[in-house]
Amino acid sequence: MQATDPRRLRAKTQFWAIVSVLSNVAGNSALTYGMQALGGIGNSPAALIGALFHPWVALGVTLLIVWTFAHMALLSWADLSYVMPVTAIGYVVTAFAGKFFLGEFVSPMRWAGIILITAGVTLVGHTEPASELQK
Amino acid sequence: MVSTTVGDVFRSLGMRHHGEIHDFRPGALGSALAAIARNWMVIVSTCAMAVSFFSFMKLVSIAPMTFAVPMSAATFIPETLLARYLLREQVDWRRWTGIALIVVGVVFIAQ
Numbered sequence: 001m002q003a004t005d006p007r008r009l010r011a012k013t014q015f016w017a018i019v020s021v022l023s024n025v026a027g028n029s030a031l032t033y034g035m036q037a038l039g040g041i042g043n044s045p046a047a048l049i050g051a052l053f054h055p056w057v058a059l060g061v062t063l064l065i066v067w068t069f070a071h072m073a074l075l076s077w078a079d080l081s082y083v084m085p086v087t088a089i090g091y092v093v094t095a096f097a098g099k100f101f102l103g104e105f106v107s108p109m110r111w112a113g114i115i116l117i118t119a120g121v122t123l124v125g126h127t128e129p130a131s132e133l134q135k
Numbered sequence: 136m137v138s139t140t141v142g143d144v145f146r147s148l149g150m151r152h153h154g155e156i157h158d159f160r161p162g163a164l165g166s167a168l169a170a171i172a173r174n175w176m177v178i179v180s181t182c183a184m185a186v187s188f189f190s191f192m193k194l195v196s197i198a199p200m201t202f203a204v205p206m207s208a209a210t211f212i213p214e215t216l217l218a219r220y221l222l223r224e225q226v227d228w229r230r231w232t233g234i235a236l237i238v239v240g241v242v243f244i245a246q
Contacts, residue, residue, distance in 0.1 A: 072171070091244055117244065
């Protein structure tokens with residue numbers, strides 16, 4: 001059956017994991033930028049819903065909707081204990097985006113964190129995405 | 136953290152119940168979405184994710200990302216335990232070690 005072909009499943013998982021990571025990183029960045037631009041908005045639900053109409057918050061929310069669907073699609077065939085750590089590469093993408101686009105300083109401690117996360121993601125990435133395929 | 140963990144576990148349960156999505160054409164995606172929207176586990180997951188989303192939105196407006204990011208990674212441990220014991224996934228030593236490295240890495244990156 002096509003669905004259980006391990007190579008096809010791995011390629012499909014990698015593609016949707018990339019979509020999930022990029023939409024999540026871009027969405028969270030736009031959301032943070034928008035929320036900080038708005039300043040203190042109080043605790044009321046009306047204020048939080050009102051914030052959704054700020055352009056950067058709206059862009060962030062749209063990208064996070066894309067992330068939600070990509071994440072749901074991934075979880076329809078892959079393990080949670082695979083998807084969660086593999087998509088953690090987003091932390092590394094965020095750090096690189098900060099360095100190259102915003103000119104942020106990456107301290108030796110942060111480089112150590114980037115290396116640890118990359119090693120962890122590589123290790124989990126070598127397991128089969130779905131438990132049924134593991135020997 | 137609690138709402139993210141509940142949301143992820145129920146999303147995984149609900150989507151597994153739905154089965155693999157293999158047709159990404161708009162029409163087929165629409166019918167898949169209609170079926171998923173009637174799945175109670177996905178509904179619970181969506182409600183938990185909404186709570187998680189608004190909590191995160193509030194958090195990033197009052198706290199720096201350096202605090203918000205490691206807090207979001209703290210869900211990895213309870214989620215892996217639930218994946219192993221509730222979802223009955225095979226979490227071998229590579230997954231445990233990988234997750235431990237990622238959690239330590241996220242704490243380092245947030246410094």
